Amino acid sequence: MERTKFILDEKDMPTHWYNIQADLPKPLPPVMHPATGKPITPDDLAPLFPMELIKQEVSTERWIEIPEEVREIYQLWRPTTLFRARRLEKALDTPAKIFYKYEGSSPPGSHKPNTAVAQAYYNKQEGIKRITTETGAGQWGSALSFGCGTFGIECKVYMVAISYHQKPYRRVMMETWGGKCVPSPSPDTKVGREMLAKWPDCPGSLGLAISEAVEDAVSRDDTHYALGSVLNHVLLHQTVIGLEAKQLMEMADVYPDIIVGCIGGGSNFAGLYLPFVKDKIEGKKPNLRIINVEPTSCPTLTKGPYAYDFGDSAGLTPLMKMYTLGHDFIPPPVHAGGLRYHGMAPIICHLYNLGLVEARAEHQLATFEAGITFARTEGIISAPEPNHAIKVVIDEALKCKESGESKTILLAHSGHGHVDMAAYDAYLSGKLSDYAYPKEKVDEALASLPKMPQA
Amino acid sequence: MERTKFILDEKDMPTHWYNIQADLPKPLPPVMHPATGKPITPDDLAPLFPMELIKQEVSTERWIEIPEEVREIYQLWRPTTLFRARRLEKALDTPAKIFYKYEGSSPPGSHKPNTAVAQAYYNKQEGIKRITTETGAGQWGSALSFGCGTFGIECKVYMVAISYHQKPYRRVMMETWGGKCVPSPSPDTKVGREMLAKWPDCPGSLGLAISEAVEDAVSRDDTHYALGSVLNHVLLHQTVIGLEAKQLMEMADVYPDIIVGCIGGGSNFAGLYLPFVKDKIEGKKPNLRIINVEPTSCPTLTKGPYAYDFGDSAGLTPLMKMYTLGHDFIPPPVHAGGLRYHGMAPIICHLYNLGLVEARAEHQLATFEAGITFARTEGIISAPEPNHAIKVVIDEALKCKESGESKTILLAHSGHGHVDMAAYDAYLSGKLSDYAYPKEKVDEALASLPKMPQA
Numbered sequence: 001m002e003r004t005k006f007i008l009d010e011k012d013m014p015t016h017w018y019n020i021q022a023d024l025p026k027p028l029p030p031v032m033h034p035a036t037g038k039p040i041t042p043d044d045l046a047p048l049f050p051m052e053l054i055k056q057e058v059s060t061e062r063w064i065e066i067p068e069e070v071r072e073i074y075q076l077w078r079p080t081t082l083f084r085a086r087r088l089e090k091a092l093d094t095p096a097k098i099f100y101k102y103e104g105s106s107p108p109g110s111h112k113p114n115t116a117v118a119q120a121y122y123n124k125q126e127g128i129k130r131i132t133t134e135t136g137a138g139q140w141g142s143a144l145s146f147g148c149g150t151f152g153i154e155c156k157v158y159m160v161a162i163s164y165h166q167k168p169y170r171r172v173m174m175e176t177w178g179g180k181c182v183p184s185p186s187p188d189t190k191v192g193r194e195m196l197a198k199w200p201d202c203p204g205s206l207g208l209a210i211s212e213a214v215e216d217a218v219s220r221d222d223t224h225y226a227l228g229s230v231l232n233h234v235l236l237h238q239t240v241i242g243l244e245a246k247q248l249m250e251m252a253d254v255y256p257d258i259i260v261g262c263i264g265g266g267s268n269f270a271g272l273y274l275p276f277v278k279d280k281i282e283g284k285k286p287n288l289r290i291i292n293v294e295p296t297s298c299p300t301l302t303k304g305p306y307a308y309d310f311g312d313s314a315g316l317t318p319l320m321k322m323y324t325l326g327h328d329f330i331p332p333p334v335h336a337g338g339l340r341y342h343g344m345a346p347i348i349c350h351l352y353n354l355g356l357v358e359a360r361a362e363h364q365l366a367t368f369e370a371g372i373t374f375a376r377t378e379g380i381i382s383a384p385e386p387n388h389a390i391k392v393v394i395d396e397a398l399k400c401k402e403s404g405e406s407k408t409i410l411l412a413h414s415g416h417g418h419v420d421m422a423a424y425d426a427y428l429s430g431k432l433s434d435y436a437y438p439k440e441k442v443d444e445a446l447a448s449l450p451k452m453p454q455a
Numbered sequence: 456m457e458r459t460k461f462i463l464d465e466k467d468m469p470t471h472w473y474n475i476q477a478d479l480p481k482p483l484p485p486v487m488h489p490a491t492g493k494p495i496t497p498d499d500l501a502p503l504f505p506m507e508l509i510k511q512e513v514s515t516e517r518w519i520e521i522p523e524e525v526r527e528i529y530q531l532w533r534p535t536t537l538f539r540a541r542r543l544e545k546a547l548d549t550p551a552k553i554f555y556k557y558e559g560s561s562p563p564g565s566h567k568p569n570t571a572v573a574q575a576y577y578n579k580q581e582g583i584k585r586i587t588t589e590t591g592a593g594q595w596g597s598a599l600s601f602g603c604g605t606f607g608i609e610c611k612v613y614m615v616a617i618s619y620h621q622k623p624y625r626r627v628m629m630e631t632w633g634g635k636c637v638p639s640p641s642p643d644t645k646v647g648r649e650m651l652a653k654w655p656d657c658p659g660s661l662g663l664a665i666s667e668a669v670e671d672a673v674s675r676d677d678t679h680y681a682l683g684s685v686l687n688h689v690l691l692h693q694t695v696i697g698l699e700a701k702q703l704m705e706m707a708d709v710y711p712d713i714i715v716g717c718i719g720g721g722s723n724f725a726g727l728y729l730p731f732v733k734d735k736i737e738g739k740k741p742n743l744r745i746i747n748v749e750p751t752s753c754p755t756l757t758k759g760p761y762a763y764d765f766g767d768s769a770g771l772t773p774l775m776k777m778y779t780l781g782h783d784f785i786p787p788p789v790h791a792g793g794l795r796y797h798g799m800a801p802i803i804c805h806l807y808n809l810g811l812v813e814a815r816a817e818h819q820l821a822t823f824e825a826g827i828t829f830a831r832t833e834g835i836i837s838a839p840e841p842n843h844a845i846k847v848v849i850d851e852a853l854k855c856k857e858s859g860e861s862k863t864i865l866l867a868h869s870g871h872g873h874v875d876m877a878a879y880d881a882y883l884s885g886k887l888s889d890y891a892y893p894k895e896k897v898d899e900a901l902a903s904l905p906k907m908p909q910a
Contacts, residue, residue, distance in 0.1 A: 003465055168877075
């Protein structure tokens with residue numbers, strides 16, 4: 001029998017996260033304060049985040065130790081497995097070698113707890129008793145509930161009302177781990193109460209949920225706020241994926257020619273590829289290709305300009321330089337899965353701008369078709385998000401079949417789709433369609449870019 | 456950091472299943488033909504099952520080779536991990552060592568594919584193109600769809616209509632793997648059409664779904680029928696769990712004092728413990744305790760008599776000697792999870808009758824409470840079924856705390872609850888209650904026992 005799985009021993013699990021800021025050929029553009037137009041200071045962020053995370057946000061130290069208490073929680077599911085997708089290779093009849101690093105074995109079923117656990121830990125260290133956040137479909141809210149639960153911190157999740165009512169499973173997961181989840185708008189905040197007075201049946205939005213979570217956090221001394229993607233410290237925590245993957249690829253005696261992953265805020269895929277980008281920056285692997293895959297219905301890297309924008313749709317956050325569709329951007333209703341963020345992690349945008357990574361947009365129907373092929377060969381039913389990357393992996397493997405090249409492809413598989421079966425149902429019953437966000441509409445959306453020097 | 460996980464290398468995965476029939480101190484009572492009152496013959500079963508499975512059903516060969524093609528599919532998720540539940544131990548402040556063998560990492564999320572894949576393989580070998588089965592909540596139907604898909608066999612699942620409509624996620628899983636799932640009663644069979652004519656909105660029952668699946672299978676030469684638990688060959692295939700567990704416990708340098716698992720039809724738990732029962736039969740481990748845990752609302756071993764009964768509620772199958780609540784038995788509506796079978800795997804019943812294993816019944820609310828404790832310590836949200844076993848593990852660990860004994864407890868963890876969050880929701884919102892099936896009602900249900908010599 002041929003080997004299909006590569007697994008690290010627990011004692012070989014990474015002890016440090018990798019900080020790409022130590023190795024960037026040019027530093028990241030600063031994050032700006034919207035009122036002053038000047039770079040933000042740690043004090044600006046202190047009401048929301050613990051100082052350790054604020055330090056990580058701007059640190060240029062190459063290796064940052066993973067606290068032992070965090071590694072002990074990671075141990076519940078880490079290190080995660082590197083799979084060789086032999087049955088997919090056979091079905092495609094390709095000479096390509098396809099590997100995937102699978103993050104679906106975590107309790108909430110995705111990569112998200114890698115940072116949720118770390119954020120809960122640093123908040124706990126600073127004496128924080130309670131963390132608030134927002135969630136759309138519930139993936140991040142459930143991961144943070146899990147993470148907070150492991151350190152005995154209260155977790156309050158403002159979940160977009162329409163998702164709260166339509167997708168109760170994620171809410172129940174949060175409650176099972178001890179978190180509290182309310183539909184947003186809620187009567188628990190001023191902004192929520194005002195909205196409910198005007199519009200009692202308001203379906204909510206991510207922007208509104210952020211406003212509620214932030215208002216809640218700043219109004220109480222014992223409470224902080226947490227973000228599940230985009231920020232530098234979030235990507236830092238996710239590098240545990242890539243560090244494990246590097247060790248495991250070595251164990252498999254290969255190095256990737258192409259790395260593929262899906263991007264919404266970007267933390268999962270960057271978590272996998274940042275340790276490999278290091279090799280590229282250092283000139284060791286000049287031909288390594290890294291393909292960021294996004295939906296055609298939210299084409300941030302492939303269609304958006306590189307500009308300063310708010311991180312949230314409510315316009316509450318500092319300004320970050322990102323490829324962005326404008327913070328007013330809302331993906332079209334036909335779009336079934338995640339990957340709906342208007343911007344992109346500044347680190348990814350910077351690397352893309354420097355030409356170190358590529359981007360590609362994929363249509364929805366083809367991504368589900370790819371997901372079905374994956375399920376019928378490798379078994380795993382993937383979340384709609386990684387299906388975007390699977391589509392590109394299949395394309396690249398079929399190119400190898402044509403050219404006869406035996407390339408090594410590494411897929412960042414962010415998690416399973418057990419709680420996303422409604423999207424599969426919609427696909428299998430012909431209720432989904434494609435939508436490519438047209439350039440004109442992107443230009444329109446960009447009207448929401450903040451009026452400030454777009455240096 | 457302390458070790459929490461024990462994992463076999465792929466090349467050390469078992470190559471043979473263990474057949475307890477080689478080592479039983481007394482042979483199993485024969486399976487009887489209801490019409491003749493005589494033991495059934497292989498020919499009686501040939502319209503439903505491939506000859507290799509019929510042979511396994513009665514084989515007394517100790518080790519039966521796992522075909523390489525089956526092991527290649529097992530490799531998608533096997534060997535599975537043995538966890539040390541250190542955070543649960545700490546939360547209970549117990550000197551007990553708690554281990555669990557976790558089967559939730561399979562694509563359908565339970566132990567069921569261990570036999571689904573094997574059954575699909577043997578059917579394929581015999582030239583069968585199509586397999587039918589019934590399913591209640593959908594766990595078995597999804598596992599068989601996955602198993603059939605891996606060998607390119609069509610799978611047709613008759614799913615109890617009310618579950619089909621209330622729990623669409625499992626149906627969508629089946630379709631994702633290429634299976635076909637219809638609500639039962641369906642217009643696809645004579646028995647289904649007759650029922651629909653009488654009662655168009657009939658919610659269906661497992662008995663009716665079995666009748667449809669069997670009628671479909673016997674009416675076509677290219678089609679067989681498959682069962683997901685109870686039968687000897689099903690338990691045989693599940694011994695891969697216990698064989699791995701034995702190797703891993705050795706690796707952890709321990710041997711269990713107590714093994715705990717939940718039983719419905721019994722295949723998951725027997726799969727874990729049969730290789731350990733061998734040690735007990737051989738006198739090597741006389742003090743090993745094996746506790747079968749069932750719900751008080753379906754108390755087969757703890758309340759039922761040991762008698763010949765039909766395997767299905769429709770009275771179509773041969774008669775098996777089992778502890779049984781009568782094949783007309785239906786668990787009360789308050790019961791939220793699986794473990795609803797009126798009888799029990801004949802192998803388990805025989806071992807229980809011989810005094811080699813124990814049984815205990817647990818109330819529903821306490822099992823969910825235990826499941827919440829497990830989720831908040833070990834992370835995994837368990838299916839309602841293994842929560843029954845977790846309740847007993849916690850009880851035994853707390854007894855160790857009182858007595859100061861450091862016993863080793865091994866839990867058979869059959870799978871996750873990602874598709875069972877509605878049951879957690881009902882529990883967390885106070886909508887579940889307890890129900891102990893009273894002895895009088897059991898006596899009443901036993902009126903359905905077939906009229907034949909109960910030798």
